[in-house]
Amino acid sequence: MSELQTAMNTLLKVFHSYSGKEGDKFKLNKSELKKLLTTELEIVGKNGNVERLMQDLDLDKDGEVDFQEYVNFVATVTMMMDEFFQRNK
Amino acid sequence: MSELQTAMNTLLKVFHSYSGKEGDKFKLNKSELKKLLTTELEIVGKNGNVERLMQDLDLDKDGEVDFQEYVNFVATVTMMMDEFFQRNK
Numbered sequence: 001m002s003e004l005q006t007a008m009n010t011l012l013k014v015f016h017s018y019s020g021k022e023g024d025k026f027k028l029n030k031s032e033l034k035k036l037l038t039t040e041l042e043i044v045g046k047n048g049n050v051e052r053l054m055q056d057l058d059l060d061k062d063g064e065v066d067f068q069e070y071v072n073f074v075a076t077v078t079m080m081m082d083e084f085f086q087r088n089k
Numbered sequence: 090m091s092e093l094q095t096a097m098n099t100l101l102k103v104f105h106s107y108s109g110k111e112g113d114k115f116k117l118n119k120s121e122l123k124k125l126l127t128t129e130l131e132i133v134g135k136n137g138n139v140e141r142l143m144q145d146l147d148l149d150k151d152g153e154v155d156f157q158e159y160v161n162f163v164a165t166v167t168m169m170m171d172e173f174f175q176r177n178k
Contacts, residue, residue, distance in 0.1 A: 004103045004129040008167040010096035040093040068164050075160035078097040 014040060015070055027064035030054055041077060103129060104159050116153035119143055130166060 001009075018036040019028050028036065034050045057065045057073050065073075090098075107125040108117050117125065123139045146154045146162050154162075 002129045002131075003099050004125075004163070007096040007099035007103070008163055008170075010092050011100075011164075012167050012171055014093045014096075036093075040091045042091075067168060068161070071160055071164035071167075072157070074093070074097055075100075075157050078101050078160075079156060081097075082101055 011071060011074065012067070015067055019067075024064060027062075027066050028070060029064050033057075033065055100160060100163065101156070104156055108156075113153060116151075116155050117159060118153050122146075122154055 014036070015028070016025075018032045019026060021032050021035075023029050030050060033054060037050065037053075053073075054065065057069045059069055059072075060066070103125070104117070105114075107121045108115060110121050110124075112118050119139060122143060126139065126142075142162075143154065146158045148158055148161075149155070
């Protein structure tokens with residue numbers, strides 16, 4: 001398995017470990033999202049407004065964050081954190 | 090660094106190792122995309138029609154695939170490959 005495939009499995013495993021806690025097993029509700037942000041991306045969970053972030057992420061407006069919406073968010077955070085992108089703004 | 094952050098760095102490192110080869114260092118042109126697909130996701134590169142795939146991925150129609158478009162694609166492939174999603178279709 002390539003490095004990229006391993007990383008993809010990790011993205012999914014982390015998503016599923018939080019989405020599977022309550023309600024719809026394939027989506028993150030607000031409290032699951034908050035736990036994921038706080039535990040996995042300490043930088044975001046603490047001061048970020050989960051409510052507003054939830055609205056930004058929840059593109060199909062069903063009140064929950066699905067895997068695709070979660071991955072879009074992960075990509076955005078990756079770009080924000082990475083000097084590879086910052087250096088070349 | 091959490092597992093998720095490590096996976097995010099891998100997604101970026103893999104993207105950058107291909108996007109940095111030719112032309113715009115922040116985007117994948119057709120040949121860079123084909124090399125990435127063939128090497129990192131053997132399953133897609135071989136028989137996939139890179140031309141058509143490129144058009145599907147290239148949402149802003151600039152003829153290249155940027156990091157966000159690449160991550161969207163990676164998420165789609167992850168969902169296709171994963172029995173977690175297949176079992177519950």
